[in-house]
Amino acid sequence: MFTGIVQGVAVVDDVQSAPGLSSFAIRFPADRVQGVTIGASVSINGTCLTVTRQQGDLLFFDAMQETLGLTTLESLKPGDRINFERAARIGDEIGGHLLSGHVHTTANIVAIDRPENNCTLTFEVPHVWARYIFPKGYIAINGASLTIGDVTENRFNIHLIPETLRATTFADAAVGEQVNIEIDSQTQTIVDTLARLGYDRPAS
Structure with a gap:
């Protein structure tokens, strides 16, 4: 599980593609890989991936075709910056909301407004x-x-406030960019339960 509080920005160092599989080498801030073990879960742009190997501050991950098809990971290339969060531990403060790291869909950035000391991003999701x-x-x-x-x-x-822009990749956002979306699980459960009871909210 994750909290949705991004712990920093890492950089894609290398991508190796094979049929149905992509392997990523991602360089993390040195102080963020302490205590990482093989098999640990890390959220990469909201997608839960498993550490397969470590080489200093480089962590390696594999993503199967299903994951690549549902997320934006397939478009990652060396030099790209990504948001990361290591898995939450019992006793950690939940500053955001509980996340599984299972991406539901992607969205497109369709507008960006940058008034002084603020940033508003507008997204479009599948209906x-x-x-x-x-x-x-x-x-x-x-x-x-x-x-x-x-x-x-x-x-x-x-x-977005300046601190969020500083701590994430959203400062680099551009119109037309795709992002990973994970719907709040509680909201999804409530909406689906009401739908089964006949109180459906029609898709727009």
Whole structure:
């Protein structure tokens, strides 16, 4: 499990592609790999991956075809910056909301507004997922737990403070970029339960 509080930014060092599998070598800040063991879970842009090997501050991960098809990982290339979070431990503060690291879908950035000391990003998700997105609800974008702003049909925005921009890759965001989305599990459960009872929220 993860908390959605991004612990830092790492850089893709190498990508090796084979049929149905991609292997990533990702360079982390040296103080963030202490105590890492083979088999540990790390959130890479919101996707839970398993450490397969360590070489100093380089950690290695494999992603299967199903993961590549559901996420933005297939487009990663050397030099790309990614958000990361190591798995939560019992007793850790939950500053965001609980995440599984299982990406539900991707979204496109369709607009960016940068007033002084603020940044607002607008995203568009596939219509089928819009039913789970509510103003002031939780959502995870590239592994970061964020509060939803305005919602219009299958578009929503988020407002980012300077600290979030500093600690994540969102400062580099560009219109047209794809991001990983994990829907809040509690919201999904409530919406699906109401749907089974006949109180469905139609997809926009």
